[in-house]
Each structure stands twice: as structure tokens, then as C-alpha cells.
Amino acid sequence: xxxxxxxxxxxxxxxxxxxTFTKRxxxxxxxxxxxxxxxxxxxxxxxxxxxxxAYAFGDPSVPSVLDRYYKAAAAxxxxxxxxxGESTAAERKVGEMLEKVVETRDGGQRAWDREVDxxxxxxxxxxxxAMEEMKKRIVLQQRRILFESSNLQ
Amino acid sequence: xxxxxxxxxxxxxxxxxxxTFTKRxxxxxxxxxxxxxxxxxxxxxxxxxxxxxAYAFGDPSVPSVLDRYYKAAAAxxxxxxxxxGESTAAERKVGEMLEKVVETRDGGQRAWDREVDxxxxxxxxxxxxAMEEMKKRIVLQQRRILFESSNLQ
DNA sequence: ACTTCTATATATAACCA
DNA sequence: TTGGTTATATATAGAAG
Numbered sequence: 001x002x003x004x005x006x007x008x009x010x011x012x013x014x015x016x017x018x019x020t021f022t023k024r025x026x027x028x029x030x031x032x033x034x035x036x037x038x039x040x041x042x043x044x045x046x047x048x049x050x051x052x053x054a055y056a057f058g059d060p061s062v063p064s065v066l067d068r069y070y071k072a073a074a075a076x077x078x079x080x081x082x083x084x085g086e087s088t089a090a091e092r093k094v095g096e097m098l099e100k101v102v103e104t105r106d107g108g109q110r111a112w113d114r115e116v117d118x119x120x121x122x123x124x125x126x127x128x129x130a131m132e133e134m135k136k137r138i139v140l141q142q143r144r145i146l147f148e149s150s151n152l153q
Numbered sequence: 154x155x156x157x158x159x160x161x162x163x164x165x166x167x168x169x170x171x172x173t174f175t176k177r178x179x180x181x182x183x184x185x186x187x188x189x190x191x192x193x194x195x196x197x198x199x200x201x202x203x204x205x206x207a208y209a210f211g212d213p214s215v216p217s218v219l220d221r222y223y224k225a226a227a228a229x230x231x232x233x234x235x236x237x238g239e240s241t242a243a244e245r246k247v248g249e250m251l252e253k254v255v256e257t258r259d260g261g262q263r264a265w266d267r268e269v270d271x272x273x274x275x276x277x278x279x280x281x282x283a284m285e286e287m288k289k290r291i292v293l294q295q296r297r298i299l300f301e302s303s304n305l306q
Numbered sequence: 307a308c309t310t311c312t313a314t315a316t317a318t319a320a321c322c323a
Numbered sequence: 324t325t326g327g328t329t330a331t332a333t334a335t336a337g338a339a340g
Contacts, residue, residue: 015324016319016320017191017192017193018324019319019324019325020191020192020318020319021188021192021194022325023317023318023319024184024187024188024191024192024317024318025188025194027184027316027317027318028181028184028185028188028196028198030317031177031180031181031184031317031334032181032198032200034177035174035177035178035181035200038170038173038177039170039173039174039177039202039203040170040203041174041178041200041201041202041203042200042201043181043198043199043200043201044197044198044199044200045181045185045196045197045198045199046196046197046198046218046219046222047185047188047194047195047196047197048194048195048196048218048221048222048225049192049194050192050193050194052225054221054222054225056222065199065201066199066219068201068207069199069201069207069209072201072205072206072207168307169336169337171307172307172308172336173335173336175308176334176335176336177334177335179334180333180334180335183333183334184317184334
């Protein structure tokens with residue numbers, strides 16, 4: 001690359017690091033664009049500067065590539081959609097509760113109540129925390145949907 | 154780069170294109186990793202081959218970078234995270250209910266029940282349908298989280 | 307298809323403005 | 324900060340196994 005050998009270690013000097021980040025980011029985006037035009041491959045690159053600024057590049061667009069990625073990652077052909085991907089026991093529990101409530105379409109207003117009643121006393125707090133996490137995810141997901149068509153930089 | 158000049162145009166020969174894609178993808182991922190280690194920058198790269206296979210690289214991980222990206226894209230500094238990005242009235246209602254339940258951390262097992270009781274008779278069905286939609290999103294989201302530590306490649 | 311192996315094109319670290 | 328210039332390090336197209 002340059003006048004000295006590559007030195008894979010972190011650059012300490014803030015100013016130099018900023019310059020290097022900018023140059024390498026440009027190079028990375030250019031490479032990504034070439035991969036797209038030469039190989040007709042969809043590609044997206046996202047990078048955050050230390051300052052916290054987001055830079056993104058996508059061909060044909062960042063959101064389209066990310067959507068494709070989520071679909072590919074979420075539904076690998078050989079795994080036919082295991083019903084719940086919950087990662088903790090409490091989250092699994094919440095998933096089960098939602099399942100039950102959703103299934104009870106005929107049902108009284110007490111569907112939620114019945115599900116909650118089934119919980120042991122100690123589970124309540126765990127489930128609430130899990131619920132909180134899950135709600136954050138829902139909000140994130142919805143923000144994502146809202147910004148489906150937008151592109152940074 | 155190589156023995157001839159670069160030719161930005163699409164490579165027609167399938168076999169050559171495949172080889173070029175693999176080589177350039179590796180190069181791109183390597184560059185991304187260097188950007189991370191040298192500049193301490195979070196970075197993600199996603200590429201799809203023409204065959205439709207997904208390849209992803211992320212430091213510190215693909216999902217963490219994507220989450221950061223969505224937050225940055227969805228919450229520009231002047232919009233301080235509006236609590237709900239729900240798109241329908243029923244989904245907004247579900248969001249409010251979740252909020253209430255989550256807030257009642259002290260609370261009895263009846264938090265859900267109380268929230269459901271507040272609904273008008275006609276709202277119940279709408280809320281259930283919204284819940285169903287939201288649950289789908291949760292499942293998708295959770296599948297996504299499952300792939301948090303994995304790097305396709 | 308997948309590896310090495312070059313010859314050469316590009317990218318870029320250090321300078322300098 | 325930003326934008327060149329240049330000397331070198333890397334990346335990679337094509338070839339050959």
C-alpha cells in the first residue's frame with residue numbers, strides 16, 4: 001500500500017486515524033461498487049467512524065440488500081422455519097404465551113390473563129424483562145420498516 | 154490489479170465471473186476487517202452472488218452493525234426515539250399495552266388483564282390481529298438474533 | 307471446480323500544500 | 324480539517340497445474 005509495511009494494529013493518533021478511515025472507507029465502497037458492476041452482485045457496506053457517524057453504500061440499494069440478507073439468514077432452505085427462535089427461557093415463554101393468545105381467536109378477553117395465571121410466581125419478573133427486550137426489538141423492527149426506502153450517504 | 158486493465162463492465166462468462174466474485178469478495182472482506190482493526194470502526198459487508206448465496210462479514214458482528222445502522226438511520230438526533238413506530242391504530246394500542254405492562258414492574262400478575270380490560274369490546278379483535286402481526290415480526294427478529302454470532306461465508 | 311503463481315493495476319501511508 | 328503527490332504494499336486477472 002504505502003511507504004511502510006501495513007501494521008495491522010490500531011492507529012493511535014486521532015488525526016491520522018480519521019484520515020485513514022476516510023481513505024479506506026472510500027476504497028472499500030469503490031471495491032464494493034466494482035464487485036456489483038463486474039459480477040452483477042448485490043452488495044452493501046456499512047461503516048461507523050469512531051465519532052459514531054454512519055456511512056453506507058449499497059448496490060442496488062442498502063435496504064434492498066439488507067432485506068435480502070434477512071430473508072436468506074432467517075429462512076435457510078434446509079431449516080424449515082422452526083417456530084420460535086427465542087434465545088432465553090423467558091423469551092421462549094413469552095413466545096408460547098403469544099402463541100396461545102393468538103390462537104384463541106374465538107376467545108374471551110381473558111386469554112392474556114389465563115396465560116399469565118399459568119406462570120409460577122418466580123417467572124413473572126423474568127417474563128416481564130423478556131417482554132421489555134422483545135418490545136425494544138419490535139420498535140427497532142418497525143423503525144426498520146419505516147426506513148426501508150431511505151439511504152444514508 | 155492484473156494482467157490487463159480493469160474493465161468496469163460486467164463479466165459475461167459465468168465461470169470467470171464466479172471466480173472473480175470469490176476473489177473480490179475475499180478482498181472486500183479483508184479490507185473491511187482492516188478498517189475495523191486499524192481504525193476501530195464497526196463495519197459490515199453483505200454480498201450476494203448471482204446464484205443467490207449470501208455472504209456476510211461483520212466486525213464486531215453483522216447484526217450489531219446493522220442494529221447500529223438502523224438506530225442511526227431511524228433516529229436522527231432531533232427525533233429522540235418516539236416510543237412507538239407502530240403503523241396502525243391497533244398496533245399502537247398493543248404498543249401502549251406493552252408499555253403499561255412493562256412499566257408495572259412492582260406489579261401484580263394482573264397487569265395484562267388490566268390492560269385488556271380497558272379495551273372496548275370492538276377493539277379486542279383488532280388488537281389480536283395486530284398482535285399476530287407483531288408476533289410474526291418478533292419471530293423474524295428472533296431468527297435474526299439467532300444469527301447474531303454466525304458469519305455466513 | 308479449486309489452487310497456486312506471477313505480472314501488473316490499484317490502493318494507500320506518509321508527505322506536503 | 325480537506326486535497327494532491329508519490330513510493331511502495333496489496334490485490335487480482337489470467338495462466339497453469
